[in-house]
Structure formats: C-alpha cells, structure tokens
Amino acid sequence: MGMKERIKEKIPAWRDRVNRLKRDFGPFKVGEVTVEQIFGGIRGVQISVSDISYVDPMEGVRLRGYTIPETLALLPKVPGSAYPMMGGLYYLLMVDDMPTMEDALEVEQEWKANSEIPSCVFDVIHAMPRSTHAMTLFSQSILALQSQSVFATEYSHGLAKKDYWEYYLEDGVKMTAKLPGIGAYIYNYKYQDGVYIPPDPDLDWSANFAHMIGKGDHREYQDLCRLFFVLHSDHEGANVSAHTSHLVASALSDIYLASAAGLNGLAGPLHGLANQECLRWLLNTYEHFGKLPNRDEFAQYVRDILTNGQVVPGYGHAVLRVTDPRFTAQLEFAEKYMPDDELLYLVKLGLDVIPEILLETGKAKNPYPNVDAINGTLQHHYGVTQFDFYTVLFGISRLVGITTHAVWSRIFGKPIERPKSLTTQMLEDMVEGLPPMGNGSGAKE
Numbered sequence: 001m002g003m004k005e006r007i008k009e010k011i012p013a014w015r016d017r018v019n020r021l022k023r024d025f026g027p028f029k030v031g032e033v034t035v036e037q038i039f040g041g042i043r044g045v046q047i048s049v050s051d052i053s054y055v056d057p058m059e060g061v062r063l064r065g066y067t068i069p070e071t072l073a074l075l076p077k078v079p080g081s082a083y084p085m086m087g088g089l090y091y092l093l094m095v096d097d098m099p100t101m102e103d104a105l106e107v108e109q110e111w112k113a114n115s116e117i118p119s120c121v122f123d124v125i126h127a128m129p130r131s132t133h134a135m136t137l138f139s140q141s142i143l144a145l146q147s148q149s150v151f152a153t154e155y156s157h158g159l160a161k162k163d164y165w166e167y168y169l170e171d172g173v174k175m176t177a178k179l180p181g182i183g184a185y186i187y188n189y190k191y192q193d194g195v196y197i198p199p200d201p202d203l204d205w206s207a208n209f210a211h212m213i214g215k216g217d218h219r220e221y222q223d224l225c226r227l228f229f230v231l232h233s234d235h236e237g238a239n240v241s242a243h244t245s246h247l248v249a250s251a252l253s254d255i256y257l258a259s260a261a262g263l264n265g266l267a268g269p270l271h272g273l274a275n276q277e278c279l280r281w282l283l284n285t286y287e288h289f290g291k292l293p294n295r296d297e298f299a300q301y302v303r304d305i306l307t308n309g310q311v312v313p314g315y316g317h318a319v320l321r322v323t324d325p326r327f328t329a330q331l332e333f334a335e336k337y338m339p340d341d342e343l344l345y346l347v348k349l350g351l352d353v354i355p356e357i358l359l360e361t362g363k364a365k366n367p368y369p370n371v372d373a374i375n376g377t378l379q380h381h382y383g384v385t386q387f388d389f390y391t392v393l394f395g396i397s398r399l400v401g402i403t404t405h406a407v408w409s410r411i412f413g414k415p416i417e418r419p420k421s422l423t424t425q426m427l428e429d430m431v432e433g434l435p436p437m438g439n440g441s442g443a444k445e
C-alpha cells in the first residue's frame with residue numbers, strides 16, 4: 001500500500017490525539033520563558049511538537065521512535081548491500097511504520113518516476129559563477145523547481161484545508177526524487193568540468209548519487225551514501241533548518257519555498273556548514289605537524305587552541321550530552337572499510353584526547369564528538385575532497401525529514417506562526433523593583 005493511503009488511514013487517530021490536547025488542555029502550561037532564554041536564542045524553550053524525530057540528550061536521535069542502531073538494523077536493505085534503502089527511511093518517517101521491502105521499493109520506484117530535472121534548474125546553476133558556494137546553488141535549484149508546485153497551483157484554484165497535506169506530500173515526493181540528481185549536477189559543475197552522468201535506473205536513490213558523481217563502480221562509497229543519507233535525515237523539529245522551513249511553510253508557502261529557506265539556515269557555520277570546518281581543522285592539524293602527531297603532541301595542540309579562545313570543531317552539541325550515535329555509526333563503517341586512513345587515526349586520537357581536555361576546562365556542556373567530527377573524513381577517503389560540498393550532502397538528506405515535517409504540519413492544520421516580540425523597556429518594566437536573581441549564564445562582561 002502506498003504512503004498516501006497508509007497515511008490516510010492513520011490521520012483520524014492522530015488528529016483525535018492532537019485535538020483532545022488542544023480542546024481539553026489548551027490552558028495547560030508546558031513551561032516558562034526566562035529573560036536569559038529570550039536573549040539566549042530561545043534555547044530549550046519547548047515551543048514545538050514533532051513525532052517524526054526526537055533528540056534524547058543521553059541516547060541521540062530517535063527516528064519515529066527508533067534509535068540510530070535500531071533504524072539501521074530494521075530498515076529494508078538494498079539487495080546485495082548491508083545498508084538501508086532511503087526509500088524505506090522516507091516511508092518510516094512519513095507513515096510512522098517500519099516499512100516492508102515492498103514499501104521501500106515502492107517509494108524508490110516513485111522517486112525514479114519523478115527524478116527528471118527540468119532544464120530551468122540547470123539554467124539557474126549555469127547562470128552563477130562556479131565559485132558560488134555549493135549550498136547557494138543548491139538552494140537556488142530548489143527555488144527553480146518551485147513553479148512545479150502542485151500545492152501552489154491547486155491552492156490558487158481553491159483547496160479545503162483538510163486536503164492541503166496531500167499536495168504537500170505530492171510536492172515532497174516529487175522534489176526529493178530530484179535531490180541526488182541536483183546535488184550531483186552541482187558537484188560536477190563545480191569540480192568536474194560540468195560532466196553530466198545520467199541516473200542509473202537499476203540503482204537506489206542513495207547509490208544513484210554516488211553513480212552520478214562518477215562513483216558508479218565504487219560499492220563502498222555507495223554504501224557510505226546509503227548510511228550517510230539515513231543518518232542525516234532528521235534531528236527533531238526545532239533546529240535551525242527544521243524550524244525555519246516549518247515557519248515558512250506555516251504561511252502556506254509550498255514545500256519548495258520552505259525547503260530552500262531551511263537549506264539557507266543549514267548553510268550557516270554554526271549549523272550544517274560545521275562539517276566542512278571539521279575536515280578543514282583535521283587537515284590543518286595534519287599540516288601543522290607535517291606527520292601524524294602522538295598523543296602528547298596532539299593534546300598540547302588542542303590545549304593551545306582552547307587557550308587561544310577557539311573552539312574544537314566536531315565536539316559539543318546544543319542538546320546531546322553523549323557521543324552522537326551518528327558519529328559512532330560512521331566510525332564503525334570507517335573501522336571496517338578504511339582502518340588505515342591517516343585522517344581516521346586523527347579522528348580516533350581526538351576521541352581519545354579531546355573529551356578529557358574539554359572536561360578540564362569545565363565550559364562545554366558536552367565534551368563528546370558530534371556527527372561532524374567524522375563526516376568529512378569518510379568523504380575525503382573516497383575522493384570527495386571538496387569540503388565546501390559537504391553541506392549539500394547533508395541537505396540532500398535533511399530535506400527528506402523537512403518535507404515530512406511539512407506534510408504532518410498540514411495534517412494537523414498547524415496555523416501560521418506568530419510569536420510576540422517585546423521591547424527592552426517592557427522587560428525592564430517587568431523586572432522593576434525585583435531583587436537581582438543571579439548571574440544567568442548568558443550574562444557576560
């Protein structure tokens with residue numbers, strides 16, 4: 001049974017649950033907002049609901065309730081590979097059921113049928129200088145597809161609110177179908193003299209990306225793509241890219257407009273762009289020593305970095321308080337397929353040395369590696385050495401999650417977002433006459 005029919009079956013029960021909460025518990029207070037949070041990036045304020053994924057500080061992300069190891073173990077595998085089919089992951093996120101092989105293949109088939117990229121996307125890419133950042137090209141490509149939005153067309157003819165989601169789903173499937181092709185085209189345009197490699201109809205969505213950047217014969221890299229795309233597909237509903245696209249879609253901007261907005265957030269150095277910084281840091285470290293450093297040399301190097309007030313890329317996280325399981329999954333892949341890689345040696349040295357040094361400083365709330373501490377090392381090993389492309393890889397995967405959020409937001413009939421902003425004077429008036437309450441962590445001299 002297709003995703004749409006299966007989702008339709010599930011909608012009444014989901015809507016009942018949400019409607020009961022809204023109807024019977026509307027005034028219930030979930031939390032409070034402090035001055036510190038208002039000035040501190042509204043960190044930790046519980047303002048959104050996502051059943052698609054949840055980041056547990058102590059065990060990492062759960063996708064539709066499944067941990068990363070469970071997701072990797074249970075998703076149907078590409079025949080002949082130990083790694084999952086991305087079509088199955090889309091089914092899991094969208095439908096909230098672990099797919100059968102047939103379900104996963106059906107999504108892959110739908111993707112294939114919609115994978116042709118209109119020429120206006122290529123025209124937009126070609127109109128930009130090759131030096132344009134790959135993420136800018138990616139975001140513009142998604143916008144170039146916007147004229148194909150079924151939702152936008154149908155909405156202009158008049159649509160019932162309860163039916164919006166069906167058109168968001170159609171747009172989501174059609175757009176995600178084209179992502180490997182668009183990503184590969186940008187890669188080839190920027191780094192491979194514009195060579196064009198058409199998709200291979202016998203390959204799955206993830207392996208087709210590998211094929212279209214010229215790695216069609218490389219089974220290990222195809223498996224890495226299968227792993228990478230599953231791992232990066234979603235990370236809760238309130239991170240910068242997820243929340244940005246949710247906000248934009250709340251104005252009933254279609255999935256193309258909302259996705260491009262999310263990608264623009266992902267392109268920031270504190271969010272998705274961090275993975276390119278991590279590889280740059282590892283390469284600089286190697287260059288600094290001119291050889292592989294030993295434990296003491298490396299530890300001193302890290303201490304010097306912290307003394308200079310710099311951050312150690314790839315370590316720490318806004319929510320996680322343990323090693324990111326997405327790091328661990330990729331480390332296992334690396335140990336299996338590229339154990340002698342020199343950058344992997346540095347990654348493992350980092351894992352051994354950096355947490356204890358960060359703990360010594362007592363500043364970072366999480367001294368353990370996040371997913372970006374290893375992403376680039378694996379790509380680099382397989383010859384994808386252009387690190388300003390890495391965030392596009394991330395974006396290809398993340399739009400799978402973002403489109404799922406958009407569909408379910410329409411299912412729940414979520415309204416346009418409009419929080420309230422205050423003036424500084426208003427805050428000052430609120431605290432007038434109160435004794436000082438202590439130095440919040442956001443207060444700095």
Ligand code: HAX
Binds near residue numbers: 310311
């Ligand atoms: N190296 C040095 N200092 C660090 C640090 C690190 N890796 N991680 C945190 N700290 C410092 C912070 O800079 C902060 O110092 P100040 O009080 O002087 O500002 C202090 O420790 C407390 O920070 P925190 O509360 O633990 O962390 P935040 O939630 O503020 O920030 C970050 C989370 C991921 C941005 C942060 O840990 C960091 O800058 N890490 C390095 C960059 C990085 O790896 N980014 C990728 C994140 C993964 C991701 O989301 N990708 O999309």
